[in-house]
Amino acid sequence: xxxxxxxxxxxxxxxxxxxxxxxxxxxxxxxxxxxxxxxxxxxxxxxxxxxxxxxxxxxxxxxxxxxxxxxxxxxxxxxxxxxxxxxxxxxxxxxxxxxxxxxxxxxxxxxxxxxxxxxxxxxxxxxxxxxxxxxxxxxxxxxxxxxxxxxxxxxxxxxxxxxxxxxxxxxxxxxxxxxxxxxxx
Amino acid sequence: xxxxxxxxxxxxxxxxxxxxxxxxxxxxxxxxxxxxxxxxxxxxxxxxxxxxxxxxxxxxxxxxxxxxxxxxxxxxxxxxxxxxxxxxxxxxxxxxxxxxxxxxxxxxxxxxxxxxxxxxxxxxxxxxxxxxxxxxxxxxxxxxxxxxxxxxxxxxxxxxxxxxxxxxxxxxxxxxxxxxxxxxxxxxxxxxxxxxxxxxxxxxxxxxxxxxxxxxxxxxxxxxxxxxxxxxxxxxxxxxxxxxxxxxxxxxxxxxxxxxxxxxxxxxxxxxxxxxxxxxxxxxxxxxxxxxxxxxxxxxxxxxxxxxxxxxxxxxxxxxxxxxxxxxxxxxxxxxxxxxxxxxxxxxxxxxxxxxxxxxxxxxxxxxxxxxxxxxxxxxxxxxxxxxxxxxxxxxxxxxxxxxx
Numbered sequence: 001x002x003x004x005x006x007x008x009x010x011x012x013x014x015x016x017x018x019x020x021x022x023x024x025x026x027x028x029x030x031x032x033x034x035x036x037x038x039x040x041x042x043x044x045x046x047x048x049x050x051x052x053x054x055x056x057x058x059x060x061x062x063x064x065x066x067x068x069x070x071x072x073x074x075x076x077x078x079x080x081x082x083x084x085x086x087x088x089x090x091x092x093x094x095x096x097x098x099x100x101x102x103x104x105x106x107x108x109x110x111x112x113x114x115x116x117x118x119x120x121x122x123x124x125x126x127x128x129x130x131x132x133x134x135x136x137x138x139x140x141x142x143x144x145x146x147x148x149x150x151x152x153x154x155x156x157x158x159x160x161x162x163x164x165x166x167x168x169x170x171x172x173x174x175x176x177x178x179x180x181x182x183x184x185x
Numbered sequence: 186x187x188x189x190x191x192x193x194x195x196x197x198x199x200x201x202x203x204x205x206x207x208x209x210x211x212x213x214x215x216x217x218x219x220x221x222x223x224x225x226x227x228x229x230x231x232x233x234x235x236x237x238x239x240x241x242x243x244x245x246x247x248x249x250x251x252x253x254x255x256x257x258x259x260x261x262x263x264x265x266x267x268x269x270x271x272x273x274x275x276x277x278x279x280x281x282x283x284x285x286x287x288x289x290x291x292x293x294x295x296x297x298x299x300x301x302x303x304x305x306x307x308x309x310x311x312x313x314x315x316x317x318x319x320x321x322x323x324x325x326x327x328x329x330x331x332x333x334x335x336x337x338x339x340x341x342x343x344x345x346x347x348x349x350x351x352x353x354x355x356x357x358x359x360x361x362x363x364x365x366x367x368x369x370x371x372x373x374x375x376x377x378x379x380x381x382x383x384x385x386x387x388x389x390x391x392x393x394x395x396x397x398x399x400x401x402x403x404x405x406x407x408x409x410x411x412x413x414x415x416x417x418x419x420x421x422x423x424x425x426x427x428x429x430x431x432x433x434x435x436x437x438x439x440x441x442x443x444x445x446x447x448x449x450x451x452x453x454x455x456x457x458x459x460x461x462x463x464x465x466x467x468x469x470x471x472x473x474x475x476x477x478x479x480x481x482x483x484x485x486x487x488x489x490x491x492x493x494x495x496x497x498x499x500x501x502x503x504x505x506x507x508x509x510x511x512x513x514x515x516x517x518x519x520x521x522x523x524x525x526x527x528x529x530x531x532x533x534x535x536x537x538x539x540x541x542x543x544x545x546x547x548x549x550x551x552x553x554x555x556x557x558x559x560x561x562x563x564x565x566x567x568x569x570x571x572x573x574x575x576x577x578x579x580x581x582x583x584x585x586x587x588x589x590x
Contacts, residue, residue: 024362027307031292031300039292039432042373042383045441081250096452097565100331104447109458112441119443122381126252126279129379169458173450176462180496180550184563 041130043118047163050117053134054158060143063136067125076147078103088149094172107148111173113165116141138162244272247340252280252379255322256409257344260472265519266491266526267317268347270402275409276322276345278380282429286413291359291397295373295434298364305413308397311354316396316419318524319493321346321465323422323449326572335579335587339472339490342576342588346493348526349410351417353398356391356433369435373442374416377431384425385439386418390463394419397430419524420495421463422570424449454565465495467554468573469502469529469546480584483537488515489530494548498522501547502529508541508577509556515544540580541589557590 043049055063065074073079076086087105096102096109106116121137123129132140142157151157151165178185220241221227238244244262249255256275258268268274275281286305294300322345329342356372365388372391376382386395396417399406406412411428418426424444439445439461451459469492474480488506492499498521503512515531529544546554555563560574577589 021312025311026362027310028301028303028362031294031302035290035292035302036294036300039375040294040434041381042375042434042440042442044436044438046438081253094452094456094458095567096458096569097454097456097567100567100569102567106447110447112446115441115443115446118383118440122383123279123379123443126379129279129381172457173446173460174457176459176464178459178462178464178466180464180466180548180552182551182553184553184555184559 041118041122043114043121045112045114045163047114047159050114050159050162051134052159053138054156055135055137055139055142056156057139057142057146057153059135060139060141060146063132063140064143067132067136068140071126076105076144085144086147088168091168094169105148106144107150107168109169111167111170113141113145113150113162113167116144117162244269246272246275247344248275253278255324255345257340258347260339260344260346260470260491261475261478262340263472264528266348266528267402268349268526270349270404270407270410273347273349273401273407273410274320274322274345276423277378277409277428278382280379281409282376282378283408284377284413284429289377289413291414291430292432293359293363293435294432295436296366296369297360297435298366299362301363303359305399308354308399308414311358313352314355314396315350315352315400317348317350317520317522318417318419319346319348319465319526320417320423320426321468321493323424323462323465323570324572326574327569329576329588329590330572330574331566333588333590335589336476337588338477339470339475343468343470345423346491346526348491348493349401350403351396351398352400353396353414353417356395356397356416357393359397359433360391363435365435368437371436371439373432373434373436373440374425374427374430375432375434376411376427376429378429382424382427382444383440383442384427384445385436385442385461386416386421386425387461387463388435390418390421391433418463420465420497422449422465425463449570451564451568451570453568454563462571463495465493466571466573467494467496467499467546467548467552468492469499469544469554470576471504471542471544471578474542474580474586475578476586476588478586480535480580480586483535485532485534487530488533488542488544489518489528490544491526492529492544492546493524493526494546494552495524496552497524497549499527499529499546500549502527503545503547504529504531504533505543505545506533506540509543509575512545535580535584537582539582542578542580542586543575545575 071082078084246256258274325345398417471490515529518528557574
């Protein structure tokens, strides 16, 4: 091979190497604690993400009356598209698959108590989502859990106690077993 | 010249009247359009900054609810497979977020080596992927299942599915930038809307074909569909395709968010509730002839509709005109893309008698769209999502078409 061909070949190769996309483009910028903290609002079933603070049934009754009852009803009975929240029945059988008219409530359908904190703090009340303080959220969670007869009215909800609450519906939830193919599940 | 100007002015006036009337009166009652008797003998309308629909056409979404609502897509008005962007179904849980693209940020954090913030411009600088796929709300078909009415249109029955060409950056590309730590099995995806909607997505899906999509059908994603960027999970239930996405958090266990526990789970007759039922199984619906059509004369009619599956490609659609006693394989029209609406058609000669029209989709896994009877038996009367049973339309001897269930 003539030297000029080699040089041309090397130049082409060099060109290609330079243009090949890297594994990382180093676009964007490092996320700081100040970027993450305001949006890192999730709470998981182990309680990771639960903040300091606490709340009781009595405090929660006041928060509920002021911030929740207008949409969800004075007794958590729901109203139109605003779901019913309270109802311990049915306590056995989990018959929801047979009858859609049985209202699904915190007490009879929600499998994790931590979800209640996550969701209320994240998305409620609808006109001002995220406006409840940690204490207010713990309080309304304590109120709703007690109204659903999941915890006693004396229970104090905080980062320690909430993840330990056992929800009645928990054991009924199963992973998706559909796989495609000929078996309809 | 003067005469020409006069004609032209009159034409513009007519056009303005037409369009103004259409807009002012809304989509329900478009003003009767005034078209010249011979459009070929008079100059047409001036050039416009936007291509507007003919005033003779008024397809529209049907919104249900206000801030926490759904708008159903007019399936019976559409041809082919692409849903026009302004007719894409909508579902939002606390209003349509209005987000300034200059202030938009996607943060990826949690169990990653290098947590990062990406601007919209950053996202657009990565190599992009463009693909066509459907998004279907997993509650699609609920009212037709629970409370069927003869006067339901395809839009009423199954209008919460739409099909677009999406462009965006693969989530796998972004994950290389941040470096995922060992032990990560899920990613929490969260919207920047007032619902801060959040879902836990399996890591394998994120690495496989998830996109952060910023374009829809050739332009920026429409505001109700997640502007300026949304998560796109081909084949997964709509709710998991988080709109207005603001963060992804690498996690080791699912978050058990509201929308993966108390909602978007499937209670079954055996006393269980199926969770993380992401994939939308094969389904089809005839879009014509359907209510409120009346067949105007005997003879040949196309029985046409859409079929789709979250498990790959549609391989076959069968059509029955006698309520499922016999089936005929329909033609698949145009492209058959994975996780995308596929158009089917069977030419049918209507002899004036009554008929019961059904369509049955089959996908590449061998899955066959179930009959309503099978669906009821297996899933139960109370089940909440994934309503993919075969739909039936009854043609009356006078040509009227009614929804049967």
